[in-house]
Amino acid sequence: MTEAPAEERRLLVPLYAHPATHPEAWAQLQAVAPLLYGVVLNAADGPGHRPDPAFTEAAGRLRRAGVRLLGYTDTGYGRRRPRAVAADIRRHRRWYDVDGVFLDQVPSGAAVLPHYRRLVLIARTLGARTVALNPGTHPDPGYARLADLLVTFEGSWAEYRRAGVPPWTADHPPGRFCHLVYAVPDDCAEHVARTAERRGAGVHCAVPGDGANPWQSAPLTTGAVR
Numbered sequence: 001m002t003e004a005p006a007e008e009r010r011l012l013v014p015l016y017a018h019p020a021t022h023p024e025a026w027a028q029l030q031a032v033a034p035l036l037y038g039v040v041l042n043a044a045d046g047p048g049h050r051p052d053p054a055f056t057e058a059a060g061r062l063r064r065a066g067v068r069l070l071g072y073t074d075t076g077y078g079r080r081r082p083r084a085v086a087a088d089i090r091r092h093r094r095w096y097d098v099d100g101v102f103l104d105q106v107p108s109g110a111a112v113l114p115h116y117r118r119l120v121l122i123a124r125t126l127g128a129r130t131v132a133l134n135p136g137t138h139p140d141p142g143y144a145r146l147a148d149l150l151v152t153f154e155g156s157w158a159e160y161r162r163a164g165v166p167p168w169t170a171d172h173p174p175g176r177f178c179h180l181v182y183a184v185p186d187d188c189a190e191h192v193a194r195t196a197e198r199r200g201a202g203v204h205c206a207v208p209g210d211g212a213n214p215w216q217s218a219p220l221t222t223g224a225v226r
Contacts, residue, residue, distance in 0.1 A: 014040040017216040019058040028218035033065035040102045042072035047091035059096045070102040078112040100130030108139035141168045153179040174202030182214035189220035
């Protein structure tokens with residue numbers, strides 16, 4: 001298996017499933033490793049209170065396959081204290097040797113930009129080489145200047161088909177934006193990829209899952225692994 005060029009590593013996978021109960025999904029991630037921008041590691045709505053051996057093993061396998069790992073950290077839409085966010089980042093780094101962080105529950109308004117500027121600085125100081133922010137919608141343009149990757153859509157395939165893109169996104173390279181789409185029919189993976197590309201998002205994920213936690217499966221892919 002040869003590694004795909006960096007520009008083709010465009011799948012960011014938030015796999016919110018335990019390796020012991022969903023081993024097939026984790027195995028599928030290894031199979032498509034050359035196509036992955038990264039995997040969001042989420043042991044317990046964050047790193048949890050102690051290391052989980054199953055996640056340690058799964059993270060190690062992905063790391064050996066060359067996959068970037070981002071530790072899931074809830075920011076509570078700006079309400080969570082920086083000290084608590086920093087503690088989660090430290091645990092992710094110490095327990096699972098992640099490469100970066102995925103800051104979730106990010107608001108879209110400009111008023112809390114200073115707070116998130118501080119969180120991103122904390123993450124980088126603690127060793128995060130990649131920082132992703134997830135407002136799940138197009139936020140104030142200032143957020144695009146903070147993170148390496150900005151999730152500007154998270155929702156269902158039906159919602160994605162109707163979504164729009166504000167003009168300011170054209171001022172940034174596609175590799176800075178990510179679209180996360182769930183409830184995608186098996187035969188629509190290519191459609192999602194083309195739509196993301198057309199809307200200026202160089203990174204995406206399409207999964208078939210739905211419900212309270214749709215992120216329990218490996219992504220739908222558009223072709224054979226190189």
